[in-house]
Amino acid sequence: MFAAALTEVILASEHAPITWQAVATAAVAYAVAPVPDIDQPESWVSRHLPGASIVSMFVRHRTLTHSLLASLLLYLVLFGLGFHIPQWLATGIVVGWVSHWLIDLVNPMGVQLFYPLPWWVKPPVPWLAIGVESAGETVIRVALTAFVLIFALAYLLLHAPVEVQRAAAHLLPAARRLVGAVTWPWLGACCRFLHLT
Template sequence: MLQKTHSAAGLIAAEAVLVRQNVPLLSWEAAGAVLLGCLVATLADVDKPGSTMAKALFPLSALLRLLNVRHRTATHSLAIVAVLWLLTRPLPEPYGTVLIAAYATHPLIDLLNDRGVQLLWPLPPKIRLLPSFLAIDTGSAGETAFRWLLLAASLYIPLSTVLGPLLSHIGIR
């Protein structure tokens, strides 16, 4: 998937954490968490030469290349999600939870691609959720449609959080 699709998923992850933790969506704390979610959701692609993250974090990308880490292997695995979870424990809320939730969306969304991911790395099999004929190809019209669904969900979450209680209060819901 493209960076903008991963960022949309990170946005949803951040919003979900904020709602769950009762953080006001119109606050500086929420703004920081949403920005963090959008950025961290693309971090797993640091293993892909030429990606924005590989360019932004060139020393890490170069190290991964030296270690022969291929795309959609270690950085897309549950093992790295677990390591990040341990490393982010000291972070204040909601930022630690947003970081983990947004990062985890990356391999989950890539499971919808025909190439799948090595989710159980270092075990070798690549896993995908959809059969080839339903898989979402990177940069395809299917990915664009999927991204628009994610963006619609990213609008629904804050609107339902704000408007839901208001509509209930006036008896519409």
């Protein structure tokens, strides 16, 4: 859900039109987000992708696959080596991958973000840490799911035909406030610099 939420915020920050590519980008990010856990033998990815469990035999959990190095290599493969990968697909893959370790930064274990350096990045205050399968994780999952759905509806309303906007005129101010609150020009600028949109 964090991958889908992050994708929506990126698209809104870029003032992206509503197209099938925008929807597909969010769907790809959502689908790719669990993949960095290929380094965990009990993960869904390791159990369901043929041969995936081999990775966990050589890579410690939350190290290489959760690092800036892996994210940079993935970005270079998708954007820098001249492969003709559709923009929406490449963006969805990168955002999904990065969203995974970003959300893992709030876990008590943290991630070895600067792999191969042995430094683990964890929440600075222990009570801010949210454990896997904890009540805190459930609250975050529910909140992110609600955000994804409400934000998508608000963004759709703001880009709907005039007739639809007139019929839902009482919802327009709230939709504008919500979309405006998470439309960050600096994020749009970063994404343009990285060619993500």
